[in-house]
Amino acid sequence: xxxxxxxxxxxxxxxxxxxxxxxxxxxxxxxxxxxxxxxxxxxxxxxxxxxxxxxxxxxxxxxxxxxxxxxxxxxxxxxxxxxxxxxxxxxxxxxxxxxxxxxxxxxxxxxxxxxxxxxxxxxxxxxxxxxxxxxxxxxxxxxxxxxxxxxxxxxxxxxxxxxxxxxxxxxxxxxxxxxxxxxxxxxxxxxxxxxxxxxxxxxxxxxxxxxxxxxxxxxxxxxxxxxxxxxxxxxxxxxxxxxxxxxxxxxxxxxxxxxxxxxxxxxxxxxxxxxxxxxxxxxxxxxxxxxxxxxxxxxxxxxxxxxxxxxxxxxxxxxxxxxxxxxxxxxxxxxxxxxxxxxxxxxxxxxxxxxxxxxxxxxxxxxxxxxxxxxxxxxxxxxxxxx
Amino acid sequence: xxxxxxxxxxxxxxxxxxxxxxxxxxxxxxxxxxxxxxxxxxxxxxxxxxxxxxxxxxxxxxxxxxxxxxxxxxxxxxxxxxxxxxxxxxxxxxxxxxxxxxxxxxxxxxxxxxxxxxxxxxxxxxxxxxxxxxxxxxxxxxxxxxxxxxxxxxxxxxxxxxxxxxxxxxxxxxxxxxxxxxxxxxxxxxxxx
Ligand SMILES: [Zn+2]
Numbered sequence: 001x002x003x004x005x006x007x008x009x010x011x012x013x014x015x016x017x018x019x020x021x022x023x024x025x026x027x028x029x030x031x032x033x034x035x036x037x038x039x040x041x042x043x044x045x046x047x048x049x050x051x052x053x054x055x056x057x058x059x060x061x062x063x064x065x066x067x068x069x070x071x072x073x074x075x076x077x078x079x080x081x082x083x084x085x086x087x088x089x090x091x092x093x094x095x096x097x098x099x100x101x102x103x104x105x106x107x108x109x110x111x112x113x114x115x116x117x118x119x120x121x122x123x124x125x126x127x128x129x130x131x132x133x134x135x136x137x138x139x140x141x142x143x144x145x146x147x148x149x150x151x152x153x154x155x156x157x158x159x160x161x162x163x164x165x166x167x168x169x170x171x172x173x174x175x176x177x178x179x180x181x182x183x184x185x186x187x188x189x190x191x192x193x194x195x196x197x198x199x200x201x202x203x204x205x206x207x208x209x210x211x212x213x214x215x216x217x218x219x220x221x222x223x224x225x226x227x228x229x230x231x232x233x234x235x236x237x238x239x240x241x242x243x244x245x246x247x248x249x250x251x252x253x254x255x256x257x258x259x260x261x262x263x264x265x266x267x268x269x270x271x272x273x274x275x276x277x278x279x280x281x282x283x284x285x286x287x288x289x290x291x292x293x294x295x296x297x298x299x300x301x302x303x304x305x306x307x308x309x310x311x312x313x314x315x316x317x318x319x320x321x322x323x324x325x326x327x328x329x330x331x332x333x334x335x336x337x338x339x340x341x342x343x344x345x346x347x348x349x350x351x352x353x354x355x356x357x358x359x360x361x362x363x364x365x366x367x368x369x370x371x372x373x374x375x376x377x378x379x380x381x382x383x384x385x386x387x
Numbered sequence: 388x389x390x391x392x393x394x395x396x397x398x399x400x401x402x403x404x405x406x407x408x409x410x411x412x413x414x415x416x417x418x419x420x421x422x423x424x425x426x427x428x429x430x431x432x433x434x435x436x437x438x439x440x441x442x443x444x445x446x447x448x449x450x451x452x453x454x455x456x457x458x459x460x461x462x463x464x465x466x467x468x469x470x471x472x473x474x475x476x477x478x479x480x481x482x483x484x485x486x487x488x489x490x491x492x493x494x495x496x497x498x499x500x501x502x503x504x505x506x507x508x509x510x511x512x513x514x515x516x517x518x519x520x521x522x523x524x525x526x527x528x529x530x531x532x533x534x535x536x537x538x539x540x541x542x543x544x545x546x547x548x549x550x551x552x553x554x555x556x557x558x559x560x561x562x563x564x565x566x567x568x569x570x571x572x573x574x575x576x577x578x579x580x
Contacts, residue, residue: 255518267436271443278566284516284543287436291483 040146115175120247
């Protein structure tokens with residue numbers, strides 16, 4: 001399919017999905033809280049315009065019908081391999097595949113695990129609008145925990161809306177770290193232990209049950225947040241994901257800003273990415289090796305499936321209180337454009353270096369050439385950003 | 388004039404700065420260029436994961452084939468002629484290795500003692516910027532640098548002049564570099580061809 005035809009097909013599919021979710025929203029007013037409209041899809045489609053790289057959009061509820069019609073359902077954008085049929089990779093294990101089976105390589109970019117960590121979400125939006133992938137299929141999930149994008153620390157009923165130039169630029173939600181309590185089916189326990197935690201692991205605060213990044217690999221018989229983790233794990237297995245990256249941001253206090261965290265077996269790939277990023281992003285990322293105390297974290301649990309998995313952190317000056325007084329766009333220390341730029345080049349560096357280990361040549365095209373380019377994109381209206 | 392400069396540069400290139408750019412060559416103290424011998428070995432001093440970055444830089448990118456163990460015991464280092472110590476205390480790294488800072492300090496002292504007894508040359512490297520310059524890091528840096536033949540420091544890690552003062556006091560040549568990649572180039576330029 002050429003780009004124009006594919007673009008038209010995607011546009012039609014988007015329009016159909018949009019109509020569907022609006023209809024669902026009206027149809028389900030007044031019903032139980034488990035049957036919320038497809039909030040994730042409507043949020044995302046109001047904030048991003050899929051570009052020529054996107055071949056298909058589907059909902060996470062396609063992987064687990066338990067998410068359908070809830071605030072936890074969210075869209076996934078699939079990119080076709082522009083290089084055509086790439087060589088396969090050996091899949092180490094997985095429910096849907098036999099060991100040693102040769103399958104088309106596939107990549108995964110996850111953002112919005114924590115809906116206040118906006119640079120990752122915007123990097124995913126950039127990919128959706130401008131990215132193309134060579135050497136593998138790519139799946140991008142820009143707002144992994146859509147139920148976290150329905151509130152903010154300042155207001156349990158609504159997120160903050162950010163806009164670089166009032167009345168002109170694209171708008172996007174600044175949500176919260178945890179799922180919205182209003183959409184959970186289970187109330188917070190007094191203390192929470194990640195299901196995958198090793199023996200003797202100290203329990204976390206009860207609200208951490210609503211932290212998607214403590215719930216992997218997920219389950220279908222506890223909270224909705226756990227169910228969301230389960231659906232994402234199902235997606236990774238079904239699509240034979242070989243490399244997966246979860247985009248986050250950290251506060252100054254956490255000492256994790258501008259770092260890449262990974263399991264010991266992927267440490268060399270991440271170290272090579274750090275070297276690449278000195279040149280491509282002009283940033284010195286720190287490297288951290290994760291260990292069993294990272295139980296329930298995306299990259300730690302995805303890695304157990306044989307996936308080369310990475311956690312990328314930039315520095316969000318408003319965290320951890322999500323201080324509304326911080327100007328995200330013009331912050332002197334860590335402006336948003338710089339963080340989005342760093343995320344995008346981190347994705348490229350990690351995909352390329354993990355790809356080398358897997359024997360595949362992965363390249364993402366359409367990345368920004370400068371921080372200024374990202375700044376202009378953030379300032380432009382949404383319609384202007386469409387390719 | 389321009390031609391003469393080009394001629395001299397070409398001559399330098401032919402005379403053995405072959406794989407070292409003029410920019411890198413200018414950073415290397417002339418008396419140290421090419422005097423460090425293989426085999427080399429990389430370990431950390433303080434369990435910083437920067438050691439893992441230096442390892443891929445030296446082995447994967449520059450193909451120098453050094454031995455590596457972030458928490459090497461002295462016997463693992465034995466037989467090397469060049470020891471690279473990647474400096475920086477990391478609580479996460481210490482936790483992962485199951486070491487207290489005191490145990491790590493003892494390990495580093497033992498490695499230094501072995502290196503001295505086997506007449507190894509020592510390169511102290513700091514690539515972690517301000518993040519690897521806390522109190523524990525400073526103590527471990529102060530322990531290692533006096534034993535080093537040269538210290539290579541990525542800018543940012545010396546914003547407060549800590550390395551400048553320490554190296555001046557201990558008479559250790561200090562090479563400041565703008566990036567980790569350039570630290571690798573300098574290290575390569577130090578190695579015998
Ligand atoms: Zn996060």
